[in-house]
Amino acid sequence: MQLKHIIESQQFTVPLLMELFERTRQMEKVVARGGTRDYEDKIMATLFYKPSTRTRFSFEASMHRLGGKVITTERANEFSSEVRGEHLEDTIRIISNCSDVIVLRHTEEGAAKRAAQVSGVPVINAGEGAGGQHPTQALLDLYTIYKECKALNGLSVALIGALDNGRTARSLAYLLSKFERVKLYFIAPPGLQIKPDILSYLDHHRVEYELGESLEKILSQVDVVYRTHIDRERLQRRDIDLSTYNINVDTLKKMKSNAIIMHPLPRSVEIDPAVDNDPRAVYFSQSRNGLFVRMALLTLLFENE
Amino acid sequence: MQLKHIIESQQFTVPLLMELFERTRQMEKVVARGGTRDYEDKIMATLFYKPSTRTRFSFEASMHRLGGKVITTERANEFSSEVRGEHLEDTIRIISNCSDVIVLRHTEEGAAKRAAQVSGVPVINAGEGAGGQHPTQALLDLYTIYKECKALNGLSVALIGALDNGRTARSLAYLLSKFERVKLYFIAPPGLQIKPDILSYLDHHRVEYELGESLEKILSQVDVVYRTHIDRERLQRRDIDLSTYNINVDTLKKMKSNAIIMHPLPRSVEIDPAVDNDPRAVYFSQSRNGLFVRMALLTLLFENE
Amino acid sequence: MQLKHIIESQQFTVPLLMELFERTRQMEKVVARGGTRDYEDKIMATLFYKPSTRTRFSFEASMHRLGGKVITTERANEFSSEVRGEHLEDTIRIISNCSDVIVLRHTEEGAAKRAAQVSGVPVINAGEGAGGQHPTQALLDLYTIYKECKALNGLSVALIGALDNGRTARSLAYLLSKFERVKLYFIAPPGLQIKPDILSYLDHHRVEYELGESLEKILSQVDVVYRTHIDRERLQRRDIDLSTYNINVDTLKKMKSNAIIMHPLPRSVEIDPAVDNDPRAVYFSQSRNGLFVRMALLTLLFENE
Numbered sequence A, B, C: 001m002q003l004k005h006i007i008e009s010q011q012f013t014v015p016l017l018m019e020l021f022e023r024t025r026q027m028e029k030v031v032a033r034g035g036t037r038d039y040e041d042k043i044m045a046t047l048f049y050k051p052s053t054r055t056r057f058s059f060e061a062s063m064h065r066l067g068g069k070v071i072t073t074e075r076a077n078e079f080s081s082e083v084r085g086e087h088l089e090d091t092i093r094i095i096s097n098c099s100d101v102i103v104l105r106h107t108e109e110g111a112a113k114r115a116a117q118v119s120g121v122p123v124i125n126a127g128e129g130a131g132g133q134h135p136t137q138a139l140l141d142l143y144t145i146y147k148e149c150k151a152l153n154g155l156s157v158a159l160i161g162a163l164d165n166g167r168t169a170r171s172l173a174y175l176l177s178k179f180e181r182v183k184l185y186f187i188a189p190p191g192l193q194i195k196p197d198i199l200s201y202l203d204h205h206r207v208e209y210e211l212g213e214s215l216e217k218i219l220s221q222v223d224v225v226y227r228t229h230i231d232r233e234r235l236q237r238r239d240i241d242l243s244t245y246n247i248n249v250d251t252l253k254k255m256k257s258n259a260i261i262m263h264p265l266p267r268s269v270e271i272d273p274a275v276d277n278d279p280r281a282v283y284f285s286q287s288r289n290g291l292f293v294r295m296a297l298l299t300l301l302f303e304n305e
Helices: A014-032 A053-065 A088-096 A111-118 A135-149 A167-176 A196-204 A215-221 A249-254 A283-303 B014-032 B053-065 B088-096 B111-118 B135-149 B167-176 B196-204 B215-221 B249-254 B283-303 C014-032 C053-065 C088-096 C111-118 C135-149 C167-176 C196-204 C215-221 C249-254 C283-303
Strands: A043-048 A069-073 A101-106 A123-128 A156-160 A183-187 A208-212 A224-227 A260-262 B043-048 B069-073 B101-106 B123-128 B156-160 B183-187 B208-212 B224-227 B260-262 C043-048 C069-073 C101-106 C123-128 C156-160 C183-187 C208-212 C224-227 C260-262
Touching: A014 A053, A014 A135, A014 A283, A043 A053, A043 A088, A043 C053, A053 A069, A053 A101, A053 A123, A053 A283, A053 B043, A053 B069, A053 B088, A069 C053, A088 A101, A088 A111, A088 C053, A088 C283, A101 A111, A101 A283, A111 A123, A123 A135, A135 A167, A135 A224, A135 A260, A135 A283, A156 A167, A156 A215, A167 A183, A167 A196, A183 A215, A208 A215, A215 A249, A260 A283, A283 B088, B014 B053, B014 B135, B014 B283, B043 B053, B043 B088, B053 B069, B053 B101, B053 B123, B053 B283, B053 C043, B053 C069, B053 C088, B088 B101, B088 B111, B101 B111, B101 B283, B111 B123, B123 B135, B135 B167, B135 B224, B135 B260, B135 B283, B156 B167, B156 B215, B167 B183, B167 B196, B183 B215, B208 B215, B215 B249, B260 B283, B283 C088, C014 C053, C014 C135, C014 C283, C043 C053, C043 C088, C053 C069, C053 C101, C053 C123, C053 C283, C088 C101, C088 C111, C101 C111, C101 C283, C111 C123, C123 C135, C135 C167, C135 C224, C135 C260, C135 C283, C156 C167, C156 C215, C167 C183, C167 C196, C183 C215, C208 C215, C215 C249, C260 C283
Parallel strands: A043 A069, A043 A101, A101 A123, A156 A183, A156 A224, A183 A208, A224 A260, B043 B069, B043 B101, B101 B123, B156 B183, B156 B224, B183 B208, B224 B260, C043 C069, C043 C101, C101 C123, C156 C183, C156 C224, C183 C208, C224 C260
Antiparallel strands: none
């Protein structure tokens, strides 16, 4: 299995996903017994041009649980001369000289691909641009669905939020489209619905989907309720009641008894803390799965060196 | 001995303090022989909402001397979406998913307590708010007094500085009140004297104390001269000569021959560098004791998992 | 061989340089076989008062390849109370209490020397001030020349760029002056030529040199073309065509077949990426040599404890 860089969701085939998830399950066991030292000669460079403490901590903890080392910056843009015309390419070449894997968060779409072209070591896209990809988030989301629902074929999944530039929802839609008999519900306030490029992609891959503005209407039909953030300031109309998109104790009553509630976290008002103790609320273990998926990805990358 | 979190000075009983100090002495030996690898499967997350390089470095070095790993941010506030209404509680839940202990410095009083309530791993308060607590500083201060004076009962301790919002002095007063025949001198410029809540606490625990504005008057009577910072801009009167609170070669002449001079560092003009070589100046070993006390605290927390 | 601190290029004698380079060659082999764990009980503190991700990463990766630990800040100035009159000296004393080596980047010339005077552990100058030194950069430059040209005696070296406050060029000139039959060409636009203190130093040590404004004239005569940055905004005349100082495919044709092209990186327009694949372009391996030289320096410092 060739895995040289992790740039976008599209590069993952179903067999590769299954191998990844098998490896992820192994990593859960590795962590349970206190981690490993197998990768103690490896150095991860986390190069963040935009801060994201949670994503960075998840990657760095993954590396530490594998026994590896980390060098890190969360403000690469300020600490760099790139503002004066320096190439991202040169930075990557230099950093690949003193690390074994580069985890890149960048402000521009396509940055991870450019980095991979010149890097001497694997590059992992840890999120880029506003509408760009964040493939490891999508992979941990998919793993969570797989683990909680015991399947990926035949699932109905509702993606709810500001979907037009929702990196998380977009990447997950790509991944889910690879499975059979999946049905996607895109639920967004007017003006923030998912963009046509995703719909064309789904049409092309014959994936069933529905667009809607009401969460309530579809609640009883879905296996997965995936809620993301809505930036109120981007709404065109002021009369929209965003609270109808929130998850609370009433929402729970209308959901299937074995459905799950997901959220990429951090949340604001989207999910009432009163929901946290319901067994269907899986967003905290979803965040924990990030650790295991990232450990699995790292070991797959290191194997191919 | 149950030690699940380290939130405030008040939680430490005399037996627990004695156990901690015995452990701290062991840690001095552990460091002398190059540290240990006993905790190499542990990850510390240092989550600082306000920067403090010295405190952070002390915690992180403690973890490294124990063989452990560290993930760190010194600007959690900027790197977070909490400004947009995110819960500290969610952040702590996420970070406790990828670490074994969380060291939290926060801008709000009560943050460490809130964090401890939802965290799956031990939380250590590394300082919070203006008038809040900084218990590990108080513990290293107390350890320094114990080590240098060979006792805690029967001591006379002068706390000098802007005591009204002096986190260090307040926390240390709490701890000292647990010992017998302790006498506290609170020496502060007008308007910056220690607040009544501490005095009520001391009254309740029958601890002897005196309030004053003159350092010189009490210098010959005390075993410990603990000088903290005075922020000149908070003085109400402009005619106050702050230099009378400074420690210099003249001060030394008026002190007991076996008294000690402490300071939480960094200092500004409070202590003349000419004092540094006097054997009574213990502020540099006081700072070093922070390493040992924090190592001891970490091992006590890890034992109780 | 006594090496207690690394403050400036001048402290390196020819025998010490040769010992360092022999050690550096060993470190290349150590890295090739996955690093060592010999220094796992050592902690490096990287204390940067001004950010420089690349230099910091190189130092930290060196420490990790040796098995050591790192505590780090890239904004020591903001995170410090030194703005309120705190002493650098106290900071260094505190940090030397919880580390085994301090890597200091500071905004003021002379800071590393001041730090070394009070530090209980070795201090490495990682660059200071505008016209100050950056000795490890100079050492890795010299090692690169030595490795690529198989010699240091008898070389002709062109230093090109804004040489008046070019830390890199100044430090390298100091080091090269220690070798025999070296000839230096200082090529700079009007107003940015190397300062008289360096020329006096070269005169005193009987090193041959030439000053010039044209790169083209001397290209065919030199073994090393060392290009550094030119800050356009500091030029006094607007009619100067800076592109004549750039390295491109045409430049290559005029160079000796065995000459080398160096650059401290990051570059802007100074070197055309079309040059990167020419065997004479050694700037990427130059940057990689930083890792090996810094590992070698660390082991020499730790030996002398």
